[in-house]
Amino acid sequence: MPFDRRLHRLHDEALASFTDAIGAVPVDHWHRRLSSRRWSAAALSLHVIDAYDYCELALDGGPQMQTRLPVWRMWMLRELVMPVMFRLRRFPRDAPAPPEVVPDLSAAEGLSQNDARTRLRQAAARAVNALETAAVGRPEVRIAHAYFGAMSPRQTLVLLTGHTRHHAEGLRMRSRSDS
Numbered sequence: 001m002p003f004d005r006r007l008h009r010l011h012d013e014a015l016a017s018f019t020d021a022i023g024a025v026p027v028d029h030w031h032r033r034l035s036s037r038r039w040s041a042a043a044l045s046l047h048v049i050d051a052y053d054y055c056e057l058a059l060d061g062g063p064q065m066q067t068r069l070p071v072w073r074m075w076m077l078r079e080l081v082m083p084v085m086f087r088l089r090r091f092p093r094d095a096p097a098p099p100e101v102v103p104d105l106s107a108a109e110g111l112s113q114n115d116a117r118t119r120l121r122q123a124a125a126r127a128v129n130a131l132e133t134a135a136v137g138r139p140e141v142r143i144a145h146a147y148f149g150a151m152s153p154r155q156t157l158v159l160l161t162g163h164t165r166h167h168a169e170g171l172r173m174r175s176r177s178d179s
Contacts, residue, residue, distance in 0.1 A: 021175065023117070046104070066099075
């Protein structure tokens with residue numbers, strides 16, 4: 001196991017928090033958007049699923065994200081900002097999602113809460129397994145991210161963990177919303 005137990009534990013906690021938050025969203029709020037700028041809980045869940053799926057596909061030789069910042073800025077974000085974000089358990093609010101993982105809103109309309117939990121668990125398990133396999137067999141492999149640039153398998157798991165944890169809070173907010 002190339003990743004330390006702490007990273008696995010933190011990822012497992014983030015994943016459990018997200019799946020618990022899916023179940024806490026009232027059924028009548030699942031497909032409701034809080035505003036024109038916010039995705040529904042279903043779409044937000046699909047976005048997180050898509051992030052794990054995209055990671056696995058990229059490791060399997062599929063498309064990489066198009067980078068959207070200068071190389072020096074991506075290096076700063078990856079090497080200096082991302083570790084602080086992870087340690088502080090903070091993720092930037094309202095940061096735009098890379099186009100590659102913007103959810104298909106019509107697909108989100110057909111996504112049930114049970115399906116979202118199942119798909120998320122499966123996608124996360126496949127992605128973590130692929131990241132570990134790459135870390136052992138191809139440690140030089142890098143996964144491109146739109147804002148963080150070329151990341152190692154470990155850095156990718158750190159980002160996925162923080163991303164999942166961040167969006168779990170977004171789902172919890174939707175479960176408390178009266179709108």
